[in-house]
Amino acid sequence: MLIEKPSQHKGEYDWIDLWWSYRMDSPEFNCPWCKSDDIYPLYTLYLRTEESRGERINGVWSCKKCRKQFSPVKGTRFERTKICMWKWMKCIYLVEKYNYTIHDLMDTLEVTYKTAWKMKKVALQAIKENDLLGMVL
Numbered sequence: 001m002l003i004e005k006p007s008q009h010k011g012e013y014d015w016i017d018l019w020w021s022y023r024m025d026s027p028e029f030n031c032p033w034c035k036s037d038d039i040y041p042l043y044t045l046y047l048r049t050e051e052s053r054g055e056r057i058n059g060v061w062s063c064k065k066c067r068k069q070f071s072p073v074k075g076t077r078f079e080r081t082k083i084c085m086w087k088w089m090k091c092i093y094l095v096e097k098y099n100y101t102i103h104d105l106m107d108t109l110e111v112t113y114k115t116a117w118k119m120k121k122v123a124l125q126a127i128k129e130n131d132l133l134g135m136v137l
């Protein structure tokens, strides 16, 4: 399994916690410009503001060395997403474990058909590659 369900709860924040644990444990979590490991979060995410800009949804980190800012989804298969990571985590879990259909995903994640279709495609790719992040090195 790529994703195990959060142990105690399954609310949005639990999926987000899970995302951070995967992301921060990944070997490529460093500054995408200067590769420094000296990075820190400016702010993490805004769960209820999906209509705002993508980088705000998934958080912004900053590099102490070059002072540039970046999204923690940069370099991953989720780089261009405007969808909050809790939905991605839940989506991949539901597709992998229960083979959710596009219509199931629409209802559960409250997204449009088009979005659910795209999300399922990405989820299946991640499952096929057995790699959640799909880092572009």
Ligand SMILES: [Zn+2]
Pocket: 031, 032, 033, 034, 035, 036, 063, 064, 065, 066, 067, 068
């Ligand atoms: Zn840097």
